[in-house]
Amino acid sequence: GEVEILRGHYSLYGKRFNIEDAKIIFINDKDLNPVLHIKASYKFREENNRRTLYLLISGNLHSPSLSFILDSEQISEADAVSYIIFGKNMNELSNREQSSVGNEISAESIATSLLLNNITSSLNNKIKDALHLDLAEITGYNQYGNTEIQIGKYFGDRVFISYIKEFNIFDTQSSQNESVNLEYQISKRFYLQSEQSSNKSSGIDLIFKWESK
Numbered sequence: 001g002e003v004e005i006l007r008g009h010y011s012l013y014g015k016r017f018n019i020e021d022a023k024i025i026f027i028n029d030k031d032l033n034p035v036l037h038i039k040a041s042y043k044f045r046e047e048n049n050r051r052t053l054y055l056l057i058s059g060n061l062h063s064p065s066l067s068f069i070l071d072s073e074q075i076s077e078a079d080a081v082s083y084i085i086f087g088k089n090m091n092e093l094s095n096r097e098q099s100s101v102g103n104e105i106s107a108e109s110i111a112t113s114l115l116l117n118n119i120t121s122s123l124n125n126k127i128k129d130a131l132h133l134d135l136a137e138i139t140g141y142n143q144y145g146n147t148e149i150q151i152g153k154y155f156g157d158r159v160f161i162s163y164i165k166e167f168n169i170f171d172t173q174s175s176q177n178e179s180v181n182l183e184y185q186i187s188k189r190f191y192l193q194s195e196q197s198s199n200k201s202s203g204i205d206l207i208f209k210w211e212s213k
Helices: 075-086 095-101 108-130
Strands: 003-004 009-012 015-025 036-044 049-059 064-070 072-073 133-137 145-153 161-167 176-184 190-198 203-207
Touching: 009 036, 036 075, 049 075, 072 075, 075 095, 108 176
Parallel strands: none
Antiparallel strands: 003 015, 009 015, 015 036, 036 049, 049 064, 064 072, 133 145, 145 161, 161 176, 176 190, 190 203
16 A cells, blocks of 8 residues: 655754655555655755755665755765754864764654654544543654653643653663643633653643733
8 A cells, every 4th residue: 555645744853854745655565664755855044045955765664765955966965964954065064063964864764754653643633532532642753763642631621631651662671751740720821730750850830821812
């Protein structure tokens, strides 16, 4: 079968790449190794010029091919990372800045993340309805493997309790943070919010909400 992602985005080094075209084609149901056709773009400004950096992924999930095109010219991965982080060419960076561009981008991680994001977006409402929750959200992971599950429910009109669990898909054995949050509506504009975290931190905040018209 084929999964087509009509819209969405991917965060790479904190910059938003908008999905322009993404098809993930499963040829063999027994082998989870789909064919990839992914194109995403990041628009930025270099001095007074508007530039567009395109991220292209082809091949398959086990052996993907990653390339970058700046406007209409193909550039190296190092230059692409330099533009993403600093907004300029690798040759224009200082020695200290160049040392920050050494991390290799994983095409497999990007493709898997886009697939999971597409799947989880369709699962959120189903989970919420099945468990009779007011909030059920699974956040697809970024290139570092971080993801988050959040569920919540209203008790009456004033009390909302939520549970958040963070984990890393690449390191399931490591201890990740989880927290329970309670929000109590005192009045139309004032809320009392309490959080208890697994890292033994806790806090209470008084929140004032104002909506401008």
